[in-house]
Amino acid sequence: MLLAGAAVVMYTLSAAIRAFIMPRNESVLLSNWVFRGVRLVFYMVAALGRTYARRDWVLALYAPVALVLLPIAWLALIALGYTGMFWAVGEGSWAFCYKLSSNSLLTLGSLEANSLVGSFLSYSEATWGLLLMTLLISYLPTIYQAFSRRELVVAQLELRAGAPSSATNLIVWLNRGGSLLDDDHEWRAWEEWFVQIDETHTSLPVLSFFRSPQPGRSWIASAGILLDAAALIISAVDQPRSNQVEISFKAGCLAVNRVYRFFEQRARSKPSELLGPTDALEEPSRREFLEAYKCLQAHNVQLHPDPDAAWRRYHTLRGRYTEAVTFLAKLLTAPDVKTV
Template sequence: MLHDAFLLLVGVLASAAIVLTVASATHTLVVPRGTAVLLTRWVMAGSRALFDLRLRWARTYPERDRVLALFAPLTLLALPLVWLTIILAGFAALYWSLGVRPWQNALLDSGSSLLTLGFHQPGGVDTGVLQLIEATLGLGLLALLISFLPALYASYSRREILVTALECEAGTPPSATELLERLLRVKGLSLLDGYWHEWTRWFNEIEETHSSNPLLVFFRSPSPDRHWVTAAGAVLDSASLVSSTFASDDPQPSHAELCVRAGTLALRRVGDYFHMPYDPDPRPTDPIAVTRAEFDEACHRLAVAGAKLKDDRDQAWRDFAGSRVCYEQVLLQFASLTTAPPAPWSADRPIAFHRLPVTRRRARAGL
């Protein structure tokens, strides 16, 4: 009687492990949103811990970048291996609980069914049904992976197109001031709205793809000097500078403000998956990591480049700070989480968690 109860317990635990694994794979590969599945997060966290150990021997940023360039691809390959291993062990435990002896035969039955090799025949109707279910799961997981990987890398490629183009416009590393200087000389102020429109679409796609597939956050650019986080920071800061400091006769809001809004929402939505703390409704007077001296220097350079700036520089500073405070905390946390290359006003300064509300301060950014 005790032996039967033990076999039943093994069967129940094995079934639960299989169901949870299938749910993890389904939410990761199929559900179009960044669902917090524990198994997926554990694999990502375990992989990151191993890479952090390797980073202890990396002295320079190029060395760290070379190590971290492998983190996302290898983690992506580790996920299906973990899923297949748990399903293999789970079904082996089920076969064993149904009387397949010794345990080596139960393991071979599971492997034969999962990989659809067919070298082990079922010993009865009950094990035969389980083998059919396991083979279906194995084929289904393989089909999902085949369709998932091209879509993932297509999203990565679309993201990197504008990041690469920004190197020609904003320099290396990207700078908001340098970006505006070059745009003023090449396009002129009247044509900048089209530029913000292009980056607004980029932020909208970032929100959709990186919240659905959070592992994309860790895919690095082909060049160690480029990074999607520093690109986002340069564009958001340049749009904030335009909306706050540039003089305009048009009373309607410029598309630069919509670009800042799109970027803020995108960073926050993706940051929610990693439990990044931020104030959802910050005050315009809250301090920011950019100093007034840095702002004044940027204004001087823009004036030299031919920009027509507002006369009230104090109000322009307050407007700029009120715009940046909406996205700064999440931007700096992404720069830290992804180990982005140093860039002006983003990855070159620390995160000030003390500026957050106490209830949000307790949350921890990361995996």
């Protein structure tokens, strides 16, 4: 029992370190269990909502609640492990060992161990309890800063791509001066945003589920609009453009695919069923592409003379990210946004 309790404690500490300190996109089984359990409850409640706004309001609580419950799960396992160790060293009955373990973990000081070994275990448990709580508290500002940086770009994109936002509106805005050559600053900022998404949303995956302050916004919908805009420019626009477009497109494809692979392969997550089969960033049809093509022509954007060839090129480029964006949009229950 002593070894079993120690194993539970060491596994819990390892899970906490891998979840918050280790700078890798590590999938932690304990964290997955907590987040999946909380997610199941919230999705059952959200399914009762008749409107998207109601479901969005419920799901906005999911990530914060899951993040708060995670250290509670850590502390519960630590208490369980030390209960077994206290019993193994002869501190008394199971009931007394549980009380002693909980008392030590929360540093209440109302109970004392009966032996030197028991005292050592009691002090070590108090140390781990304080360490785990400090770990979460210290990382909350980091999570909030990453969330704020992400949402700043999402809000700025809405100003440029209109409301409702679309890739066509964004290209029209980028071409407002009659040229796409003076947009280096915009595309460079979006490249940096994609790189940050790649790093933060795989090392701290709970960030993906933090919803935007405005119900109609979503970071994955914004990513889809930026990628669609880049794909449209590369495939259909026949005029000089910023060299940053291709780099930002590549950064975006890498970012959304890495986040997608993390949730689909490592975290074994499944898309939400709260969205219908035609909602949220579905593959645009050839008709929708031609509508965007005509809209860009009407706004004096120079396009390739062969729309069929442009469609084939666009469809090929979109194949690099459409599966990832659609999966994440359904997983995160993103709002229905017209990307093209």
